Amino acid sequence: MPSIEVRGLSKWYGSKKALNDVSFTVEEGEIVGIIGPNGAGKTTLIRILSCLLKPDSGEVRIFGRKHCEAKDLFALLPQDVKAHFYTLTPRDYVYHYLRMRGLSRSEARQRVDEAMELLGIDYADEPMSTLSGGMVRRALLAMVLSADARLYFLDEPTVGLDVENRLNLWEVLREKAEESTIVLTSHYLNEISSVCDRVLLLKDGQVKAFGRPERVARDYLSGLHSKIVAFEDVKLEGFLLKKAGRNTYIYTRSKREEKEIMEVLESSGVPFRRESLTIEDVFITGGLDDGAD
Numbered sequence: 001m002p003s004i005e006v007r008g009l010s011k012w013y014g015s016k017k018a019l020n021d022v023s024f025t026v027e028e029g030e031i032v033g034i035i036g037p038n039g040a041g042k043t044t045l046i047r048i049l050s051c052l053l054k055p056d057s058g059e060v061r062i063f064g065r066k067h068c069e070a071k072d073l074f075a076l077l078p079q080d081v082k083a084h085f086y087t088l089t090p091r092d093y094v095y096h097y098l099r100m101r102g103l104s105r106s107e108a109r110q111r112v113d114e115a116m117e118l119l120g121i122d123y124a125d126e127p128m129s130t131l132s133g134g135m136v137r138r139a140l141l142a143m144v145l146s147a148d149a150r151l152y153f154l155d156e157p158t159v160g161l162d163v164e165n166r167l168n169l170w171e172v173l174r175e176k177a178e179e180s181t182i183v184l185t186s187h188y189l190n191e192i193s194s195v196c197d198r199v200l201l202l203k204d205g206q207v208k209a210f211g212r213p214e215r216v217a218r219d220y221l222s223g224l225h226s227k228i229v230a231f232e233d234v235k236l237e238g239f240l241l242k243k244a245g246r247n248t249y250i251y252t253r254s255k256r257e258e259k260e261i262m263e264v265l266e267s268s269g270v271p272f273r274r275e276s277l278t279i280e281d282v283f284i285t286g287g288l289d290d291g292a293d
């Protein structure tokens with residue numbers, strides 16, 4: 001049985017259509033990443049899936065049940081969740097969360113230790129008011145991931161995490177996916193591609209693609225061959241260039257063009273590196289604007 005079945009979801013905020021006839025199915029044990037530019041509808045979709053927001057039309061089923069009747073099966077980390085109770089500690093948060101989910105005192109106490117270990121939290125007894133933003137975010141992640149749910153919705157779980165904690169989280173999620181389904185959003189497109197089985201690409205509230213990250217990237221970048229990163233400001237007529245700080249990305253359309261560009265850079269003494277195309281390049285090159293539906 002699929003974990004999530006979504007049929008024809010639409011959502012308006014006043015005259016703004018945030019979701020437009022969204023349909024997809026997520027299989028059990030998958031990690032699905034919802035990606036898309038700012039304002040694409042990712043948070044709106046997660047809020048509807050987790051029953052925080054009502055759609056104007058459409059239907060969501062979670063493990064065959066109407067989603068609002070399946071709240072015991074899923075756990076949610078909202079994008080804007082805050083630690084409002086500053087005198088409580090990470091241990092208190094996880095403990096009370098688990099008690100609210102119906103665990104006994106002793107079960108909850110035991111699960112707290114497991115959750116702290118999972119996220120490498122060595123500040124379980126410090127008041128939230130004394131913790132940094134990233135430390136609070138990790139504590140809230142530990143709380144949600146302690147739920148032992150069949151399905152997790154994680155809206156921007158990596159916000160505020162440093163690179164080490166972010167990579168650790170991806171590993172934790174891969175392990176979690178052995179016994180549960182995970183739907184998450186993130187703007188770290190290359191990282192999300194390496195952790196997710198499939199990505200759902202949203203733009204203007206519509207599903208533009210749903211599939212394996214490499215496949216989605218290939219479909220959208222079919223006219224391009226590779227990316228040359230020049231470590232300087234470079235001007236070349238007739239090529240697709242994008243500035244990236246001090247670097248310039250040069251997109252090539254063929255092996256011949258790649259060779260030509262590398263020869264030009266070499267002869268002018270500009271240091272460079274050739275890179276394969278990734279899903280991030282779909283966004284950088286404006287590939288989504290061309291409407292490759």
Ligand SMILES: Nc1ncnc2c1ncn2[C@@H]1O[C@H](COP(=O)(O)OP(=O)(O)OP(=O)(O)O)[C@@H](O)[C@H]1O
Pocket residue numbers: 013014016017018036037038039040041042043044045
């Ligand atoms: N409460 C609201 N009232 C009015 N419009 C809203 C509201 N929430 C979202 N929107 C609009 O709906 C659209 C989708 O917003 P949403 O937050 O779902 O996008 P997102 O993909 O999560 O964006 P981001 O990457 O910036 O978090 C946007 O145009 C946004 O302005």
